[in-house]
Amino acid sequence: MEYTSLGRTGVKISRIGLGVWQFSEEWGLTDYQKAKNIIAKAIEVGLNFFDTAMVYGDGLSENMLGKALRELGVKRDEIIVSTKIPGDFLSPHDIQKSVEKSLEILGLNYIDVLLVHWPPCWHNVPTYVYARALEKLVKIGLVKYLGLSNFPIELVESFRGNLASVDVEVFQYRYNLIERWIEDELLPYAEASKITIQAWSPIAKGALTGKYTLENLPKFRDVRAVEPIFHPENFSRIWPLILKLREISEKYSKKPVQIALNWLIMSSPVVVPIPGAKDPLQVEEFAEAVGWRMDARSWLELEEMSNNIRIQYSVDYLSYKPI
Numbered sequence: 001m002e003y004t005s006l007g008r009t010g011v012k013i014s015r016i017g018l019g020v021w022q023f024s025e026e027w028g029l030t031d032y033q034k035a036k037n038i039i040a041k042a043i044e045v046g047l048n049f050f051d052t053a054m055v056y057g058d059g060l061s062e063n064m065l066g067k068a069l070r071e072l073g074v075k076r077d078e079i080i081v082s083t084k085i086p087g088d089f090l091s092p093h094d095i096q097k098s099v100e101k102s103l104e105i106l107g108l109n110y111i112d113v114l115l116v117h118w119p120p121c122w123h124n125v126p127t128y129v130y131a132r133a134l135e136k137l138v139k140i141g142l143v144k145y146l147g148l149s150n151f152p153i154e155l156v157e158s159f160r161g162n163l164a165s166v167d168v169e170v171f172q173y174r175y176n177l178i179e180r181w182i183e184d185e186l187l188p189y190a191e192a193s194k195i196t197i198q199a200w201s202p203i204a205k206g207a208l209t210g211k212y213t214l215e216n217l218p219k220f221r222d223v224r225a226v227e228p229i230f231h232p233e234n235f236s237r238i239w240p241l242i243l244k245l246r247e248i249s250e251k252y253s254k255k256p257v258q259i260a261l262n263w264l265i266m267s268s269p270v271v272v273p274i275p276g277a278k279d280p281l282q283v284e285e286f287a288e289a290v291g292w293r294m295d296a297r298s299w300l301e302l303e304e305m306s307n308n309i310r311i312q313y314s315v316d317y318l319s320y321k322p323i
Helices: 032-044 056-071 092-106 127-140 153-161 186-193 204-209 232-251 256-267 280-287 296-307
Strands: 003-005 012-014 049-051 080-085 111-116 143-149 168-174 196-200 271-273
Touching: 032 056, 032 280, 056 080, 056 092, 080 092, 080 168, 092 111, 092 127, 111 127, 111 168, 127 143, 127 153, 143 153, 143 196, 153 168, 153 186, 168 186, 186 196, 204 232, 204 256, 232 256, 232 296, 256 271, 256 280, 256 296
Parallel strands: 049 080, 080 111, 111 143, 143 168, 168 196, 196 271
Antiparallel strands: 003 012
């Protein structure tokens, strides 16, 4: 396994992490033994960076992850666990209670990285209020490092400006070969500040694995079926890119998913993809996406083709027929 540093902390994290949103009713993986097998394989192949959230499965994801790590006998200082507190929980009282509950559910005595999952859009808690409340958790040892997920630069700056003794070490944004908006300002900002970016949806919820075709898109009961990227109009736009991934994967004796993840890793030294796995074999595939690099020509071919793709997120709405 290849490793890098978490932000400016010097803490060693695997160059690819494991997201566990899939341990939830939404994704259908609610069997604890299956979840444990996935975590066991991740540890076996050298992954030590795990990401969950309080809202994933209403605590089920955190519970399965923590329980599996304990039962597998993993030493606490050998793994890095990040979890996320939702924007609805950002009053100081809610922060304290929800973090204490998260620790109980995870079965840990501290959280390595606590990220704010999204800004408090519904309750409008002032940034300085929750920034200082979160900083206190670091001071008393319940949390080691802070992060922000899905925050615009303006709020990032406001949050960081209200911290006195700590700083943000981790960002989390959607980033994959198709959806590359963070490259405009968020990625350069993170690189300049040496802030780790956890790239969520790094394989576009499976679209970049090569598994799906226009004749075989996610079905109605699959959570991915409502993703705009899988709408036939959008998927037809990315199909040539999927074919290119298949072509390059043959060149390197890899799989398309490994090429897609390797492209992200090559794109920036601060990017750490956190794909989700539904079985141990997928974990092995993710692990084999690091420790090597495709050549510049292959990377540029994907870069050029990706640059010409435009995903239309309003596609379902635009197809509505007025009555």
